[in-house]
Amino acid sequence: MTDYKKLAGQAICDIVPYKPGKPVKELERELGIKEAVKLASNENPFGPSPKVKTAIKDFFPEISRYPFGDAHYLRTKLAAKLEVPADMLLFGTGSNEIIELAIRTFLKDGEHVISPAPSFSVYSSIAQAAGKTCKWIPCNEDFSFNFKALLDAVDEKTRMIFIANPNNPTGAYTKDKDLKAFMEKVPSDVVVVMDEAYVEFADAKDFPDTMTYLDKYKNIFIMRTFSKAYGLAALRVGYCVADAMAIDMMNRVRQPFNTNMAGQVAAEAALEDQAYLQKVVRKNKKGRNYIQKEFKKMELKYIPSQSNFVLVEVGDGEKVFNELLKKGVIVRYLGPGLKPYVRVSVGTMSENEFFIEQLKKVLGK
Numbered sequence: 001m002t003d004y005k006k007l008a009g010q011a012i013c014d015i016v017p018y019k020p021g022k023p024v025k026e027l028e029r030e031l032g033i034k035e036a037v038k039l040a041s042n043e044n045p046f047g048p049s050p051k052v053k054t055a056i057k058d059f060f061p062e063i064s065r066y067p068f069g070d071a072h073y074l075r076t077k078l079a080a081k082l083e084v085p086a087d088m089l090l091f092g093t094g095s096n097e098i099i100e101l102a103i104r105t106f107l108k109d110g111e112h113v114i115s116p117a118p119s120f121s122v123y124s125s126i127a128q129a130a131g132k133t134c135k136w137i138p139c140n141e142d143f144s145f146n147f148k149a150l151l152d153a154v155d156e157k158t159r160m161i162f163i164a165n166p167n168n169p170t171g172a173y174t175k176d177k178d179l180k181a182f183m184e185k186v187p188s189d190v191v192v193v194m195d196e197a198y199v200e201f202a203d204a205k206d207f208p209d210t211m212t213y214l215d216k217y218k219n220i221f222i223m224r225t226f227s228k229a230y231g232l233a234a235l236r237v238g239y240c241v242a243d244a245m246a247i248d249m250m251n252r253v254r255q256p257f258n259t260n261m262a263g264q265v266a267a268e269a270a271l272e273d274q275a276y277l278q279k280v281v282r283k284n285k286k287g288r289n290y291i292q293k294e295f296k297k298m299e300l301k302y303i304p305s306q307s308n309f310v311l312v313e314v315g316d317g318e319k320v321f322n323e324l325l326k327k328g329v330i331v332r333y334l335g336p337g338l339k340p341y342v343r344v345s346v347g348t349m350s351e352n353e354f355f356i357e358q359l360k361k362v363l364g365k
């Protein structure tokens with residue numbers, strides 16, 4: 001018998017597999033319900049710009065060709081929009097691949113990454129898969145990041161610090177002045193990866209514009225995605241803005257055709273329709289305000305969100321998750337570390353209303 005656990009080694013065995021949600025149709029079948037509402041993966045419920053549909057249709061005859069390995073047209077368009085040189089951009093199969101490329105390129109044996117906890121679990125699973133580790137540093141009680149503790153955890157083996165802003169799963173954000181003060185203290189050979197997957201939804205006045213950090217802090221990577229506000233999660237396009245030398249190094253590790261062509265043309269079309277993006281952001285804000293207001297009325301504690309989801313304290317998170325499931329609402333329970341909470345993504349207004357209605361029933365409110 002071939003023992004694949006032994007062949008993979010302990011570090012791989014120790015990875016907690018990412019648990020994707022079941023397809024909605026499957027769940028409806030299992031529970032014998034109709035029209036379940038999925039508010040579990042922080043997706044865009046409004047879909048992408050209509051221009052994306054046309055772009056994908058137009059691209060279809062080219063499907064037998066390999067994609068542009070350097071994402072030429074998308075790169076040119078995005079560089080112009082962000083006002084950065086094109087060689088400061090790297091594209092990936094979602095920002096997940098950028099996390100992987102950064103870790104595989106820059107971490108040597110025995111080195112580690114650091115992240116506040118709770119945050120995006122993929123940082124540690126990718127580090128572990130690459131034979132490295134992730135040090136999780138607990139947040140403050142209000143879920144703000146403990147920057148002092150993060151800095152104290154840095155040693156000569158620290159290569160990278162992941163800062164999700166806004167953070168997932170809390171929706172909380174780091175202010176410009178706090179991030180700047182932190183950047184001033186991080187050694188220049190430690191990379192700070194700003195994971196800005198949800199940045200388009202953030203509207204706080206003191207939310208940092210990290211694009212303005214690039215000149216001063218050569219050790220910052222800004223990672224963003226087309227999966228969320230742009231509504232292209234299925235097409236897997238993310239990107240990183242960083243010092244051209246860092247991008248050059250990651251490009252050597254990157255697979256030549258990593259970013260698929262449907263994703264490239266869709267992302268181009270989505271970028272061109274900024275009016276649509278703003279519409280999505282406005283609808284999200286309206287939905288987020290509604291959900292938070294309803295939580296307040298129900299006297300539930302929630303973390304004020306700068307994103308497209310809200311973390312709310314409901315007593316027994318797992319139980320409430322299961323009860324909601326039976327009523328056709330899929331939210332996210334985040335495990336024993338966040339036992340009293342569930343995370344709900346902002347949906348369309350009718351989905352939000354349905355969720356609140358069902359939550360009231362579950363909690364007897």
Ligand SMILES: Cc1ncc(COP(=O)(O)O)c(C=O)c1O
Binds near residue numbers: 042164167168236238
């Ligand atoms: C904080 C954060 N970063 C990165 C990602 C990855 O997004 P994608 O790989 O779709 O770009 C997610 C997805 O949920 C996320 O929540």
